[in-house]
Amino acid sequence: MAKVTILGAGGWAIGIAVLLDNNGHDVTMWSAVSTEVKSLKRHRENKISLPGIVISEKIKVTGDLDESLQNDPDIIVLAVASKFIRSTSKLLNGKVKDGQIILNVAKGIEDGTLMFLTDVIEEEVPGSDVCVLSGPTHAEEVGKLMPTTCVVGAKSEKTAKYIQDVFASQYFRTYVSPDMVGIELCGALKNVIALAAGMADGLGYGDNTKAALITRGIKEITRLGLAMGANVSTFAGLSGIGDLIVTCASMHSRNRRAGILIGQGYTLDEAVREVNMVVEGAVSAKAALELANKYKIEMPIIEEVNKILFEDLPVENAVQDLMLRQNIAEHPELVWNK
Numbered sequence: 001m002a003k004v005t006i007l008g009a010g011g012w013a014i015g016i017a018v019l020l021d022n023n024g025h026d027v028t029m030w031s032a033v034s035t036e037v038k039s040l041k042r043h044r045e046n047k048i049s050l051p052g053i054v055i056s057e058k059i060k061v062t063g064d065l066d067e068s069l070q071n072d073p074d075i076i077v078l079a080v081a082s083k084f085i086r087s088t089s090k091l092l093n094g095k096v097k098d099g100q101i102i103l104n105v106a107k108g109i110e111d112g113t114l115m116f117l118t119d120v121i122e123e124e125v126p127g128s129d130v131c132v133l134s135g136p137t138h139a140e141e142v143g144k145l146m147p148t149t150c151v152v153g154a155k156s157e158k159t160a161k162y163i164q165d166v167f168a169s170q171y172f173r174t175y176v177s178p179d180m181v182g183i184e185l186c187g188a189l190k191n192v193i194a195l196a197a198g199m200a201d202g203l204g205y206g207d208n209t210k211a212a213l214i215t216r217g218i219k220e221i222t223r224l225g226l227a228m229g230a231n232v233s234t235f236a237g238l239s240g241i242g243d244l245i246v247t248c249a250s251m252h253s254r255n256r257r258a259g260i261l262i263g264q265g266y267t268l269d270e271a272v273r274e275v276n277m278v279v280e281g282a283v284s285a286k287a288a289l290e291l292a293n294k295y296k297i298e299m300p301i302i303e304e305v306n307k308i309l310f311e312d313l314p315v316e317n318a319v320q321d322l323m324l325r326q327n328i329a330e331h332p333e334l335v336w337n338k
């Protein structure tokens with residue numbers, strides 16, 4: 001049995017709490033948001049983020065960080081929205097042991113610094129053993145114990161396998177990988193492609209358009225990832241194409257839902273207000289474009305999404321820009337035998 005403290009009490013935090021409690025682990029949840037703590041204590045449910053999923057009485061819930069850490073947890077799971085990863089990590093500084101395992105499950109790139117979230121955590125909690133879990137894992141389905149797969153990235157095989165064993169169950173299959181860069185990049189950028197996929201839906205386009213965005217989207221992400229030192233295999237894996245498929249196809253995806261509204265004529269602000277949740281793809285879109293420029297990588301879908309979100313380019317014009325780009329080879333690395 002592992003002692004696990006989950007920081008955050010939104011949808012994914014609760015999905016993970018249900019999963020780990022079912023696996024027989026000792027689970028504590030903490031949230032900085034007092035209404036969440038009250039609601040979870042009283043109703044055992046976050047009626048806003050994950051209605052209908054009730055957590056067991058065994059799971060401890062607190063708004064006091066010291067209390068959530070007092071049993072010396074084996075694993076701390078950081079499950080807050082990506083924009084709160086730094087502020088939440090800062091709170092841990094000086095409160096955890098050297099080598100503390102901190103598992104990031106948020107998806108994003110920090111605005112401004114362009115840092116991956118695991119690097120942000122490591123900067124704020126030096127000496128910790130930071131790892132990442134990602135993949136096609138909608139909390140709505142994990143909370144209902146539907147078969148799901150994911151990948152755990154860590155600096156050491158020992159830590160990756162430990163997390164794998166703690167999370168693995170008959171309905172949650174975990175794989176391990178040393179490619180943290182690839183896993184984190186895919187997790188952040190799939191939200192940008194999901195915005196584009198939603199926009200296509202909002203315009204009334206069909207499955208062909210969606211397949212085009214998914215396939216050419218992973219190509220762009222792969223190009224950037226390779227330049228940043230990721231391994232090509234990751235893009236064909238669960239955190240890569242797997243998560244991209246689910247995010248572009250599912251109504252559970254808030255990024256896709258925001259995209260649909262934008263495709264229907266809403267502005268980004270109006271869409272975010274309507275979805276009423278953090279739309280991380282909008283932040284990641286800017287970061288992705290900055291990374292593309294930094295590494296001199298062509299990322300046409302990411303560029304058009306940025307123009308739509310931040311330069312008021314009509315979505316239809318962006319579609320035309322993409323469709324009428326110069327004709328090129330699908331895989332420039334494949335050439336005819338002379």
Ligand SMILES: NC(=O)c1ccc[n+]([C@@H]2O[C@H](COP(=O)([O-])OP(=O)(O)OC[C@H]3O[C@@H](n4cnc5c(N)ncnc54)[C@H](O)[C@@H]3O)[C@@H](O)[C@H]2O)c1
Binds near residue numbers: 009012013033106108
């Ligand atoms: N929901 C999913 O299915 C899912 C699956 C995989 C990964 N993720 C990732 O997990 C992260 C969290 O997603 P979510 O769906 O649980 O989001 P959510 O909006 O349901 O929850 C975000 C949580 O952040 C925390 N928070 C809010 N304000 C805070 C503050 N000021 N300081 C500290 N914490 C604060 C709260 O606990 C809040 O519930 C995101 O990065 C998301 O991309 C989500």
